[in-house]
Structures are given as C-alpha cells and as structure tokens.
Amino acid sequence: MAEPRIVIVGAGFAGYQAARTLLRRARGGAEVVVINPTDYFLYLPLLPEVAGGALDPRAVSVPLQDTLPGVRLIVGEVDAVDPEARTVSYTGPEGERGHLGYHRLVLAAGSVTKLLPIPGVADHAHGFRGIPEALFLRDHLVRQVELADAAEDPAERTARMTFVVVGAGYTGTEVTAQGQLLTAAIAERHPRLHDTPPRWLLLDIADQVLPGMDKRMAAGAERVLRRRGVAVDLGTSVREATADGVRLTDDRFIPSRTLVWCVGVRPDPVVERAGLPTDQGRVRVDAHLNVAGHPDIYACGDAAAVPDLHRPGRYTQLTAQHAVRQGRLVGHNIAASYGAGTRKRYKHRDLGFVVDLGGWQATANPLHVPMSGLLARAVTRAYHLSALPANRLRTAADWLLTAAGSRPGVQLGLVPGRVVPLDTESPELARNPV
Structure with missing residues (x-):
C-alpha cells in the first residue's frame, strides 16, 4: 500500500465516530476505508418513530459519503478477516466478492437480532x-x-x-x-x-x-x-x-x-469468524481498545468486550453512548499509533x-x-x-x-x-x- 490504509468494518455509532475522528486527525495522511452494508449511518434510537409514522425514514438515514468527506466507502458485508495476511473479505450488494488489505483494522460490525430457539x-x-x-x-x-x-x-x-x-x-x-x-x-x-x-x-x-x-x-x-x-x-x-x-x-x-x-441483540457473527479472542461473541480488547496480540487491530461498540474501569471484572454495556465514545477513542488511538498524540484508556461517565x-x-x-x-x-x-x-x-x-x-x-x-x-x-x- 502506497499510504497507510485504515479499514473500518461497520458504520454504526462506533464505526461512524471512528471514521469521523480519523478523517479529522489524519488530514490526508492515510486512506480511511469504511465497509458497510448500506451507504448511510442509521440513527437507531429514532427508528421506532419511523415504524410509528412520526418520522420519515430519511430523517434517521445519515449519508456516509456526504457527512464523511474523504472516506472511501465500500457497500458490502465483511464475512472474513485474516489477521495474519492483514486482509478482509467482503460480499457486495450484487454478490460480488472483494478483498482488501489493511494497515490498521477497526472491528465495529455492531450487532444482529438475538434469535432464541422458540418454535415459530x-x-x-x-x-x-x-x-x-x-x-x-x-x-x-x-x-x-x-x-x-x-x-x-x-x-x-x-x-x-x-x-x-x-x-x-x-x-x-x-x-x-x-x-x-x-x-x-x-x-x-x-x-x-x-x-x-x-x-x-x-x-x-x-x-x-x-x-x-x-x-x-x-x-x-x-x-x-x-x-x-x-x-x-x-x-x-x-x-x-x-x-x-x-x-x-x-x-x-x-x-x-x-x-x-x-x-435483544448479539454481536455480528463476523466477529467470531475473525479468529480473535472473544467473550460471549465479543472481541476482547484492552483499555485502549486494542486486541491482545494484534497491535494493528482495534474493536469498539457492540462488537467489543471493553473492560469497564469503573466496574472491575466487567465489560461496558451495549449502548449507543459507549459506542460513540469508544469510536472516538479508537480514532484517537490509531492516530496516536502513527505519532499524532498519545494513547488513552477508555473511561466513561454515565450520562x-x-x-x-x-x-x-x-x-x-x-x-x-x-x-x-x-x-x-x-x-x-x-x-x-x-x-x-x-x-x-x-x-x-x-x-x-x-x-x-x-x-x-x-x-x-x-x-x-x-x-x-x-x-x-x-x-x-x-x-x-x-
């Protein structure tokens, strides 16, 4: 790769904020790539109002290309991660296959519906x-x-x-x-x-x-x-x-x-298929949101088991508040890994x-x-x-x-x-x- 490529898997709360922070901090010094199934960030908390007829769906759909100028957007679903080869594989909206190398990887794939084995x-x-x-x-x-x-x-x-x-x-x-x-x-x-x-x-x-x-x-x-x-x-x-x-x-x-x-929800299955250490389907990370043994891979949001420094021995909850803050911190820490600033640990205060x-x-x-x-x-x-x-x-x-x-x-x-x-x-x- 001619320049550092940072690949972000998912554009939910965590992935969107990570991309936003990196675009601001990188200032053109790295290629930021977002791979997401849609070309928009979904503001999920207002989705019930769409179902209830109070909001138009466009109100909760934030266009990625318009609000993340400079990002390279790939519409597709990541289905495999190879940490050794530093590549991700994805499937496009019409079934086309793609592969992409990375210098830094952010797993922010989010979550899917938790389906229990109840008949019918x-x-x-x-x-x-x-x-x-x-x-x-x-x-x-x-x-x-x-x-x-x-x-x-x-x-x-x-x-x-x-x-x-x-x-x-x-x-x-x-x-x-x-x-x-x-x-x-x-x-x-x-x-x-x-x-x-x-x-x-x-x-x-x-x-x-x-x-x-x-x-x-x-x-x-x-x-x-x-x-x-x-x-x-x-x-x-x-x-x-x-x-x-x-x-x-x-x-x-x-x-x-x-x-x-x-x-309820559970982490996206791509997280476990990545072959990284997990806990209840979430990638285990340290307080800097770095995956142990993989200094080039970060995880945040619903995809990550983030240590809760206020509750030792427990992980942070799966909430938008945490996802937003963790995404920002990942962007900051990746920039720090290139020499722009110093790394920080994830601490939070419940708002x-x-x-x-x-x-x-x-x-x-x-x-x-x-x-x-x-x-x-x-x-x-x-x-x-x-x-x-x-x-x-x-x-x-x-x-x-x-x-x-x-x-x-x-x-x-x-x-x-x-x-x-x-x-x-x-x-x-x-x-x-x-």
Whole structure:
C-alpha cells in the first residue's frame, strides 16, 4: 500500500465516530476505508418513530459519503478477516466478492437480532433492526387495522387488532409506545372498529420494564403505557408462535396476527469468524481498545468486550453512548499509533438515558436527575437533535407536522411481501444462538 490504509468494518455509532475522528486527525495522511452494508449511518434510537409514522425514514438515514468527506466507502458485508495476511473479505450488494488489505483494522460490525430457539418465532415474528423492518412493520400495522375493519368474524377482528411485543427493553418499550399511538389514530378513522380498539401486549421475563435502567424511569414508562391501555405482562414470554397467535409461557394463547421481536441483540457473527479472542461473541480488547496480540487491530461498540474501569471484572454495556465514545477513542488511538498524540484508556461517565414514549410523553434521567412528562420530552428531543450528525431540520419538521396533524394511515407498499425475515442467519445458528 502506497499510504497507510485504515479499514473500518461497520458504520454504526462506533464505526461512524471512528471514521469521523480519523478523517479529522489524519488530514490526508492515510486512506480511511469504511465497509458497510448500506451507504448511510442509521440513527437507531429514532427508528421506532419511523415504524410509528412520526418520522420519515430519511430523517434517521445519515449519508456516509456526504457527512464523511474523504472516506472511501465500500457497500458490502465483511464475512472474513485474516489477521495474519492483514486482509478482509467482503460480499457486495450484487454478490460480488472483494478483498482488501489493511494497515490498521477497526472491528465495529455492531450487532444482529438475538434469535432464541422458540418454535415459530423465526417464521412468524417481525424483527426490528433497520429501516426495511421499520417500514414493513408500519405497513403491517396499517394493514391489520384495515383488514380488521373489513372482517365480518368478530374473532378475526379481535385477533387482527391485537399486537404482541416481546422484550420490554429500550427498543421494545418505544416500539410499543409508538405502535399503540399509530394504530389508535388509524382505528379512529374506521367507525366499525369503535367496539374493537387496538390491544397491545408488552412481554418480558424481567421484573420491570426497561430492565437494568433506573427503577423510577421504568415505573414512569410503565405508567404511561398502562394509561394508554397497553397490557404489560412481566415474568412472561412466548413459548410458541403460530400464524394465528402466540402461546405464552404461562400457557395462555393470544390470538394475534402481529408478533414483534425485540428480545435483544448479539454481536455480528463476523466477529467470531475473525479468529480473535472473544467473550460471549465479543472481541476482547484492552483499555485502549486494542486486541491482545494484534497491535494493528482495534474493536469498539457492540462488537467489543471493553473492560469497564469503573466496574472491575466487567465489560461496558451495549449502548449507543459507549459506542460513540469508544469510536472516538479508537480514532484517537490509531492516530496516536502513527505519532499524532498519545494513547488513552477508555473511561466513561454515565450520562443517563432518555426514552421517547410518543405524544407528549417521555421518561429520562439526564445526569441521573429523574424526570417525566413534558420536561422529559423536551430533554429527549433536544438530546436526539444534538446527537444526530445530520438531518436535524428534517427531523424537527417531521415532529412539528406530526404534532400539528396526524400520523399517516395508508400503506406505503414499499415492502409488498414478507421479504424481511427475522432470521438473517443460517438455520443452524437459529437453533443454536450465540
């Protein structure tokens, strides 16, 4: 290579920030290459609002080529890493194969849906990890309300108006909140459904909504959901999924045509295929985010098992906050490896969380100050606007339009069939999840 080539695998929160930092620090002294399945960075925290009809998908899609000027973008999926040969192999969007050498490598491949070996889930549940899934879910919700309106059988009408979400974490809670508002708004336009309002069920085996978060935040979110008529069923999950409904672990059968799977995530399988030391599927790194024995390889975000210096013996959590900071630090430390500055260790301070519940409701604890209602809503939206690398004006305009009007109640037809399966990996992986 004529000049140092730094290859970044993935353009999620960690990979995007690593590229951004390197472009600023390298100043043309190195070639920065990003390999990503899409040509945009997805601002994942606002994806539930896309599914709920409150935001246009372009608001959460940040173009890589426009916002990372100087980066070389390769649209493809990395499927192999050879640390000895210092190469990565990838497959392009039309099946073409490619290979690329590197001088420094950043593994920021992120995560994929965690699929548990529950009968029927892979065939009947909707995943929620990207724009195609969000758009399909939005179309599906609208379709179910319209089909319920056309149904003559009361049992079918009730089943189509029943929506089940598994996983009461950050994503599942927000998907439930946004989905409930969307289906309620659409149902109001169908007089035949006045006696059959939308029924939403949020399930989790944990003992609280938003497991692991502040209990006051969790309680506030649960109160909002229950006031809207959402049935929050804790200590319960799905035993089996069918085309006609779900069997719960307490043996109840819920007739439904909608099962949304938000159980959690696991690191992208490419991480384990790299042949590097891992822990629970995440690459083990030191406090400088360097892979042991491979001074030229770094890992960050959901792909990395990063030591938590504030909790000895434990790793940092899989959150966007950590991914953003780790990506920046990787960029800094790679620049330092070329003599620009000195390496730093990853230390963090928890800034709190925000959870958008739609309408005028939210729950948040910025700097561990608990708040809810309109104040939390203002803080939540201010945070997202400040964290978005682009599209701030478009996002704010969409929010204003949604507040002043109503959510769109028509099918977009962008995903005509079930072409976004939950199981994106092999059948063997589905049976034996990492």
